[in-house]
Amino acid sequence: MVTNKALKIAVIGGDGTGPEVAAEGLKVLNAVSKLENFKYELEHYDFGGDRYLRTGEILPEGAVAELRTFDAIYLGAVGHPDVKPGILEKGLLLELRFQLDQYINLRPVQLFPGVETPLRDKGPKDIDFVVVRENTEDMYCGVGGFLKKHTADEVATQTAIYTRKGCERCIRWAFEFTRKRNNPKKMLTLVAKTNVLTYGHDLWWRTFQDVAKEYPDIKPDYNHVDACCMWMVKNPEYYDVIVTTNMFGDIITDLGGILQGGMGVAAGGNINPDPGGTSMYEPMGGSAPKYTGQNVINPMAAINALGMLLEHTGQPAAAARVNKAIRHVTGTKMKSQAAGKMGYSTQQVGDLVCEAL
Ligand code: IPM
Ligand code: MN
Numbered sequence: 321m322v323t324n325k326a327l328k329i330a331v332i333g334g335d336g337t338g339p340e341v342a343a344e345g346l347k348v349l350n351a352v353s354k355l356e357n358f359k360y361e362l363e364h365y366d367f368g369g370d371r372y373l374r375t376g377e378i379l380p381e382g383a384v385a386e387l388r389t390f391d392a393i394y395l396g397a398v399g400h401p402d403v404k405p406g407i408l409e410k411g412l413l414l415e416l417r418f419q420l421d422q423y424i425n426l427r428p429v430q431l432f433p434g435v436e437t438p439l440r441d442k443g444p445k446d447i448d449f450v451v452v453r454e455n456t457e458d459m460y461c462g463v464g465g466f467l468k469k470h471t472a473d474e475v476a477t478q479t480a481i482y483t484r485k486g487c488e489r490c491i492r493w494a495f496e497f498t499r500k501r502n503n504p505k506k507m508l509t510l511v512a513k514t515n516v517l518t519y520g521h522d523l524w525w526r527t528f529q530d531v532a533k534e535y536p537d538i539k540p541d542y543n544h545v546d547a548c549c550m551w552m553v554k555n556p557e558y559y560d561v562i563v564t565t566n567m568f569g570d571i572i573t574d575l576g577g578i579l580q581g582g583m584g585v586a587a588g589g590n591i592n593p594d595p596g597g598t599s600m601y602e603p604m605g606g607s608a609p610k611y612t613g614q615n616v617i618n619p620m621a622a623i624n625a626l627g628m629l630l631e632h633t634g635q636p637a638a639a640a641r642v643n644k645a646i647r648h649v650t651g652t653k654m655k656s657q658a659a660g661k662m663g664y665s666t667q668q669v670g671d672l673v674c675e676a677l
Pocket of ligand 1: 409414
């Protein structure tokens with residue numbers, strides 16, 4: 321990417337506290353763009369629960385085509401207490417992941433200095449790995465249905481779809497990523513359940529073995545997902561990079577999220593790595609409706625997501641600066657990462673990161 325061209329970012333603040341935390345990320349963007357001397361343009365979109373309740377529409381016609389024209393999407397949070405669970409998740413978040421073919425969900429599990437982890441005797445050196453979650457297949461495809469619904473004989477199916485193309489592109493990206501990450505371990509762990517899912521995860525297993533041959537410098541490793549949960553708690557330092565399926569990736573990254581201090585910190589990127597692809601970066605926390613407008617939610621996850629956005633849109637120096645500033649603030653200023661317990665307001669945390677840049 322040419323760095324003198326303005327970075328075009330679509331902002332979807334979303335529901336609840338989403339817009340508040342996104343605003344702090346954008347504050348950091350403004351500050352770091354001056355220090356690193358790059359230009360950007362923002363376009364705000366009001367997609368989310370409120371708009372849906374007002375208009376009955378989640379993504380208006382043409383919205384996806386418009387979003388495609390941006391270099392990146394920066395998302396606050398989706399989820400509204402007056403909207404039935406599943407509607408916004410499916411209609412907005414999953415819809416964008418699928419339509420924009422963001423086939424990588426990149427979720428670093430990184431304990432920042434000063435942040436409390438529930439793991440006794442583990443510190444920032446021990447908790448530092450990355451989960452590469454496939455983001456377009458599996459049980460998320462919405463394939464299935466009901467038979468004899470609402471009767472005693474009801475049948476429900478929810479089919480996991482795995483394709484050679486889908487797992488291969490994700491596995492190959494994960495090998496490339498492991499190589500670039502260049503951790504001394506140089507190890508990529510496939511996390512699946514080959515002892516039970518003897519068709520779908522056999523496809524993952526065989527594909528992993530095939531692609532591994534192209535990366536002799538990377539150690540290929542395998543864990544069953546249940547064992548992985550145990551190891552993540554007992555020996556998180558074992559891991560370098562994990563590659564896994566959509567559903568398992570969803571579950572183990574919540575476990576990862578709490579190891580790194582919870583939803584106030586954890587961030588992720590929904591990445592379409594293809595040329596011209598539009599990726600979307602988001603804090604992992606939800607919309608926390610009961611805290612809306614109180615200025616108490618930790619924006620660090622949103623700032624962290626902003627750092628990831630910069631890393632992947634041709635601004636690695638700015639990203640490094642943001643990451644360093646986050647570490648400085650968590651390590652020296654904040655009491656806790658929990659809402660209302662930080663010792664600072666949402667906006668003050670954003671200010672502290674800007675000062676530390
Ligand atoms: C996540 C979330 C989503 C998912 C939900 C909100 C659909 O849990 O980003 O991990 O399951 O992927
Ligand atoms: Mn999840």
